[in-house]
Amino acid sequence: MQPGPGKPRVFSGIQPSGGLHLGNYLGALRNWVRDQDKYDNIFCIVDLHTITVPQDPAALRENTLSLAAIYLASGIKTEQAMFVQSHIPAHPELAWILECFIPMGWLERMTQFKEKSGRERERSSAGLFAYPALMAADILLYDTRYVPVGEDQRQHIELTRDVAQRLNQRFGEVFVLPEAMIQAAGARIMGLDDPEKKMSKSLAGDNPGHAIFLLDPPDVIRKKIARAQTDAQPAVQFPAGTGVRNLLEIYRTITDQDWPAVEREFAAKPYSVLKSAVADAVVEALTPIQERYREIRADDAGLMRQLRGTADRLRPIANTTLQRVQHAVGLR
Numbered sequence: 047m048q049p050g051p052g053k054p055r056v057f058s059g060i061q062p063s064g065g066l067h068l069g070n071y072l073g074a075l076r077n078w079v080r081d082q083d084k085y086d087n088i089f090c091i092v093d094l095h096t097i098t099v100p101q102d103p104a105a106l107r108e109n110t111l112s113l114a115a116i117y118l119a120s121g122i123k124t125e126q127a128m129f130v131q132s133h134i135p136a137h138p139e140l141a142w143i144l145e146c147f148i149p150m151g152w153l154e155r156m157t158q159f160k161e162k163s164g165r166e167r168e169r170s171s172a173g174l175f176a177y178p179a180l181m182a183a184d185i186l187l188y189d190t191r192y193v194p195v196g197e198d199q200r201q202h203i204e205l206t207r208d209v210a211q212r213l214n215q216r217f218g219e220v221f222v223l224p225e226a227m228i229q230a231a232g233a234r235i236m237g238l239d240d241p242e243k244k245m246s247k248s249l250a251g252d253n254p255g256h257a258i259f260l261l262d263p264p265d266v267i268r269k270k271i272a273r274a275q276t277d278a279q280p281a282v283q284f285p286a287g288t289g290v291r292n293l294l295e296i297y298r299t300i301t302d303q304d305w306p307a308v309e310r311e312f313a314a315k316p317y318s319v320l321k322s323a324v325a326d327a328v329v330e331a332l333t334p335i336q337e338r339y340r341e342i343r344a345d346d347a348g349l350m351r352q353l354r355g356t357a358d359r360l361r362p363i364a365n366t367t368l369q370r371v372q373h374a375v376g377l378r
């Protein structure tokens with residue numbers, strides 16, 4: 047299959063598994079907002095992936111709406127397509143067919159499965175094991191050209207290409223081959239409590255000082271930054287240690303400056319000056335997002351209507367691909 051004319055289709059999958067943090071925002075979301083007009087974007091809230099590990103039902107419902115609202119509040123335009131994966135049954139239907147063409151060995155090699163199942167391998171769900179097949183279905187249903195992902199997801203994109211090629215070879219051109227679009231420009235934000243580790247939601251579970259969440263109130267943001275790990279130096283020096291460097295990186299990215307400018311601004315300044323500048327910049331960037339978020343969440347029914355409406359619009363596209371595959375393998 048050749049991709050159609052027009053802007054290249056980009057498919058992003060995001061798990062509704064709890065709040066987004068500053069690392070997600072500065073590392074990815076902010077860039078998508080900036081580049082959105084270059085592409086025909088589909089943002090998929092992948093709730094079927096989220097239930098591969100245990101979820102509280104009420105929390106899953108809330109996280110789904112909250113994630114949609116955060117995306118819109120961050121500047122994703124309503125004309126871009128954002129929908130909930132479980133609203134389009136073609137996703138699990140295609141996933142099943144793909145699972146029948148993916149050798150067990152491919153899934154066993156997935157590092158994400160090894161990490162997430164850990165020592166609980168025998169007790170982890172079959173869904174967690176089959177996760178990459180569902181992700182491949184997400185991507186392939188929409189004749190996707192590019193998939194913006196972090197380095198950790200590259201292996202899943204390779205598997206998607208491999209299974210697509212396998213069906214194409216066997217049955218003729220059924221699928222467009224997607225490519226990973228690894229974000230190069232995005233900032234890599236480290237934990238405030240431990241700047242050796244990338245800021246992550248799971249590490250924030252053990253230490254609330256680890257991450258700033260996009261919906262944290264300003265006083266919480268200021269407190270977290272005030273407590274961020276630095277080092278025993280009295281003031282900013284270059285080359286800076288990892289903790290100070292991380293604060294400078296947050297500042298540099300949010301204020302859209304280059305390193306020399308930031309070095310000039312903070313050289314020899316006490317850490318307290320740096321920290322309050324970073325806190326001001328973060329609060330200033332997040333306040334309008336939080337205001338828009340509250341406006342959107344004031345009308346959850348409207349938000350849900352929008353998500354359902356987009357699913358209604360996309361369902362025929364997904365079904366066309368599904369039917370092409372069903373026909374190719376002899377199911378219709």
Ligand code: TRP
Nearest residue numbers: 057058059060092095181184193
């Ligand atoms: N596995 C991705 C993650 O955890 C989420 C995801 C599901 C995804 N389906 C996708 C990402 C399709 C890109 C395309 O980050």
